[in-house]
Amino acid sequence: MERLNGFSHAEGGVTAPLGFMAAGVAAGLKKGGKRDVALVAAADTVPAAAVFTTNAVAAAPVEVSRAHIADGRARAVVINAGNANACTGAQGVTDARAMATVTAEALLAAPEDIIVSSTGVIGVPLPLPVVVAGIGEAAAALDARAGDDAASAIMTTDTFAKQTALAFDADGMRYTVGGMAKGSGMIKPNMATMLAVVTTDAPLTSDACAAALAEATKRTFNRVTVDSDTSTNDMALLMASGAAGGAAIDMHSPHYEAAAAAIEEVCAQLARMIARDGEGATKLVTVTVTGASTEDDAEKVAFSIADSPLVKTALFGNDANWGRVAMAVGKSGAAVDQTRLAIRFAGIEVCKDGTAVGFDEDEAFAALDTDEVEISVDLGLGEGEATVLTCDLSYEYVRINGEYRS
Amino acid sequence: MERLNGFSHAEGGVTAPLGFMAAGVAAGLKKGGKRDVALVAAADTVPAAAVFTTNAVAAAPVEVSRAHIADGRARAVVINAGNANACTGAQGVTDARAMATVTAEALLAAPEDIIVSSTGVIGVPLPLPVVVAGIGEAAAALDARAGDDAASAIMTTDTFAKQTALAFDADGMRYTVGGMAKGSGMIKPNMATMLAVVTTDAPLTSDACAAALAEATKRTFNRVTVDSDTSTNDMALLMASGAAGGAAIDMHSPHYEAAAAAIEEVCAQLARMIARDGEGATKLVTVTVTGASTEDDAEKVAFSIADSPLVKTALFGNDANWGRVAMAVGKSGAAVDQTRLAIRFAGIEVCKDGTAVGFDEDEAFAALDTDEVEISVDLGLGEGEATVLTCDLSYEYVRINGEYRS
Numbered sequence: 070m071e072r073l074n075g076f077s078h079a080e081g082g083v084t085a086p087l088g089f090m091a092a093g094v095a096a097g098l099k100k101g102g103k104r105d106v107a108l109v110a111a112a113d114t115v116p117a118a119a120v121f122t123t124n125a126v127a128a129a130p131v132e133v134s135r136a137h138i139a140d141g142r143a144r145a146v147v148i149n150a151g152n153a154n155a156c157t158g159a160q161g162v163t164d165a166r167a168m169a170t171v172t173a174e175a176l177l178a179a180p181e182d183i184i185v186s187s188t189g190v191i192g193v194p195l196p197l198p199v200v201v202a203g204i205g206e207a208a209a210a211l212d213a214r215a216g217d218d219a220a221s222a223i224m225t226t227d228t229f230a231k232q233t234a235l236a237f238d239a240d241g242m243r244y245t246v247g248g249m250a251k252g253s254g255m256i257k258p259n260m261a262t263m264l265a266v267v268t269t270d271a272p273l274t275s276d277a278c279a280a281a282l283a284e285a286t287k288r289t290f291n292r293v294t295v296d297s298d299t300s301t302n303d304m305a306l307l308m309a310s311g312a313a314g315g316a317a318i319d320m321h322s323p324h325y326e327a328a329a330a331a332i333e334e335v336c337a338q339l340a341r342m343i344a345r346d347g348e349g350a351t352k353l354v355t356v357t358v359t360g361a362s363t364e365d366d367a368e369k370v371a372f373s374i375a376d377s378p379l380v381k382t383a384l385f386g387n388d389a390n391w392g393r394v395a396m397a398v399g400k401s402g403a404a405v406d407q408t409r410l411a412i413r414f415a416g417i418e419v420c421k422d423g424t425a426v427g428f429d430e431d432e433a434f435a436a437l438d439t440d441e442v443e444i445s446v447d448l449g450l451g452e453g454e455a456t457v458l459t460c461d462l463s464y465e466y467v468r469i470n471g472e473y474r475s
Numbered sequence: 476m477e478r479l480n481g482f483s484h485a486e487g488g489v490t491a492p493l494g495f496m497a498a499g500v501a502a503g504l505k506k507g508g509k510r511d512v513a514l515v516a517a518a519d520t521v522p523a524a525a526v527f528t529t530n531a532v533a534a535a536p537v538e539v540s541r542a543h544i545a546d547g548r549a550r551a552v553v554i555n556a557g558n559a560n561a562c563t564g565a566q567g568v569t570d571a572r573a574m575a576t577v578t579a580e581a582l583l584a585a586p587e588d589i590i591v592s593s594t595g596v597i598g599v600p601l602p603l604p605v606v607v608a609g610i611g612e613a614a615a616a617l618d619a620r621a622g623d624d625a626a627s628a629i630m631t632t633d634t635f636a637k638q639t640a641l642a643f644d645a646d647g648m649r650y651t652v653g654g655m656a657k658g659s660g661m662i663k664p665n666m667a668t669m670l671a672v673v674t675t676d677a678p679l680t681s682d683a684c685a686a687a688l689a690e691a692t693k694r695t696f697n698r699v700t701v702d703s704d705t706s707t708n709d710m711a712l713l714m715a716s717g718a719a720g721g722a723a724i725d726m727h728s729p730h731y732e733a734a735a736a737a738i739e740e741v742c743a744q745l746a747r748m749i750a751r752d753g754e755g756a757t758k759l760v761t762v763t764v765t766g767a768s769t770e771d772d773a774e775k776v777a778f779s780i781a782d783s784p785l786v787k788t789a790l791f792g793n794d795a796n797w798g799r800v801a802m803a804v805g806k807s808g809a810a811v812d813q814t815r816l817a818i819r820f821a822g823i824e825v826c827k828d829g830t831a832v833g834f835d836e837d838e839a840f841a842a843l844d845t846d847e848v849e850i851s852v853d854l855g856l857g858e859g860e861a862t863v864l865t866c867d868l869s870y871e872y873v874r875i876n877g878e879y880r881s
Contacts, residue, residue, distance in 0.1 A: 125806075378872070378876070383876065392561065403531075423562055424598065
């Protein structure tokens with residue numbers, strides 16, 4: 070069995086863990102008969118946690134879901150693609166509540182146990198009757214092997230469905246964690262919206278769900294940037310069915326760390342898929358910063374590099390243009406001593422003590438002419454480290470986002 | 476005579492005011508025999524002030540010039556294009572000092588009165604002998620009508636030379652302010668470097684120079700963004716020859732405000748030229764934010780919009796994609812109540828109370844299909860206002876910055 074950072078690989082996504090069913094159906098929100106309504110449901114209401122966008126212009130489903138997850142429990146999450154239900158005012162909130170109510174009725178659950186999410190175009194009223202019909206169809210199609218359908222139903226401009234699963238052992242039991250996500254996309258060209266649903270059959274408590282998801286998100290989803298733009302609709306949800314049995318795992322359990330590590334690994338794999346599939350991306354870029362005074366400084370520097378259009382266009386051109394990286398380090402706001410700065414592109418040292426190191430430009434070009442590259446920066450000041458994932462900035466990004474909505 | 480915001484237009488740039496000579500010569504740093512060394516000199520050491528990049532990885536000439544301007548006086552500024560003398564270590568500082576020394580010898584001045592600036596590729600040692608020869612040639616070519624030559628010598632990927640001048644009346648005298656600037660550019664594809672030299676024949680004191688330049692910079696150059704990347708070499712310099720006569724103008728003079736306003740207007744005009752000529756830009760974009768709780772919040776929101784790749788690509792496509800503007804407002808960190816948010820594209824109301832306003836898409840497309848557009852955002856919360864200038868994000872930006880250095 071393939072080993073993934075010490076975990077065992079498992080097939081599938083959100084339905085890989087015991088105790089979850091899923092569905093993905095085509096309600097008609099997307100063109101061409103593609104799946105656009107997803108449903109992931111536990112057999113009963115289970116411990117759960119969610120994190121949401123920090124954007125002050127949050128979408129209606131974010132507002133509704135924040136309230137519904139407040140008690141640390143959820144039965145199901147319903148997601149539509151094709152319309153973000155954002156900037157839709159009071160009607161948007163009414164529509165998001167209606168999605169929860171209709172889903173609850175189909176599952177014989179309470180509306181407050183249904184988490185709601187939408188992704189797609191902003192500022193257009195949700196076509197509620199279409200969504201409601203899709204929810205009914207999805208509820209009828211729920212299946213313990215349909216994680217694939219759900220993962221494809223939440224795609225927008227994603228070029229591939231994003232899901233993963235792994236197993237870990239704790240307390241003499243084998244537990245599974247599965248997840249699905251969508252990355253940057255649009256129906257009509259619109260903003261990136263990140264969305265992830267993670268499931269596990271480990272018997273985590275609500276507090277343990279919240280702690281594990283918060284920590285995993287901080288180190289994974291919150292360290293991905295495609296274009297520095299924060300969506301109105303971002304959400305990551307964790308649900309723990311406990312269906313694999315065993316004693317409850319709370320934050321003080323000796324098995325909490327194993328479960329949290331497995332959840333973080335699933336989130337990390339989904340985050341890598343999101344960065345790799347950034348709009349127009351030709352390569353996945355890992356920016357690793359070491360030697361910062363603090364972890365916070367390391368993160369500032371890593372994001373400053375990963376968000377820089379000049380760095381991202383250079384990477385598109387396979388150009389080890391370290392001067393732009395030095396510039397991004399300097400503008401980051403972190404403590405920097407340029408005489409201690411070292412920079413590597415794809416393992417090749419290009420800058421040391423803040424000045425040029427002779428390197429073979431042809432070799433560097435060849436090393437960057439691949440679909441996965443690393444920029445490493447050592448600030449030489451302390452122990453702070455951070456890694457941020459991003460992608461390059463290509464003509465295709467401009468085409469996808471510059472073409473008039475149609 | 477043309478009136479510009481209450482000022483009288485004057486011909487030329489840095490040599491429009493009395494008491495300044497300039498030169499721009501081709502030393503061989505740029506290909507094709509283009510001018511690449513500029514010199515702007517007063518007849519004697521005069522009151523002056525400068526502001527520099529806040530990038531922690533500052534270039535060698537920035538370090539040297541900071542020291543040389545500390546006494547509030549300068550005789551001349553020497554500028555080379557084609558090499559930024561950044562990330563060049565101790566040798567870079569020695570080279571920057573040598574530029575000052577050679578210029579001082581040619582002008583029979585003290586090295587400490589010479590301001591030094593470089594713009595171009597990063598991390599490559601300055602070819603000092605080439606620069607020294609250029610300085611000698613420039614000193615010999617100094618002329619009171621050669622502001623044009625200096626303005627063209629500091630260009631990198633700028634598509635036009637940027638200079639302006641205007642006259643104002645104070646204390647019964649007519650004074651002139653002139654300026655030149657360069658915007659985003661490269662020789663080998665590299666980072667944007669902003670550079671401006673402003674001259675006046677008004678008898679400003681050193682303190683008045685510093686105050687007027689600081690205030691003008693805050694409202695003009697510091698409110699321009701092409702791609703959110705802060706150069707290692709940015710500098711704006713103001714020199715006041717006093718050659719037009721009259722009593723000294725210090726910060727307490729009744730004529731200070733008139734002089735400061737004229738200086739700000741020259742800076743504003745140069746800032747507009749920089750935004751219009753951003754790399755790959757097809758249009759100048761003015762982002763105006765009103766109704767913010769504070770001016771600081773207004774500036775945050777304006778920059779969040781102006782730096783957003785999704786907003787900038789939409790503008791390239793003439794798309795009144797207000798959802799992306801709402802997203803950028805929300806992620807800015809400023810106080811926002813989405814139910815009060817109003818957005819206009821080119822004067823057309825597209826969002827009110829945070830939700831869609833019906834508008835004619837064809838009309839909006841036509842209104843945006845021009846070389847100068849405005850996005851206006853009203854947060855509806857307070858009196859804070861700010862305006863930021865930027866440009867769109869086009870295929871050409873990716874081409875300029877994504878082509879391998881050659």
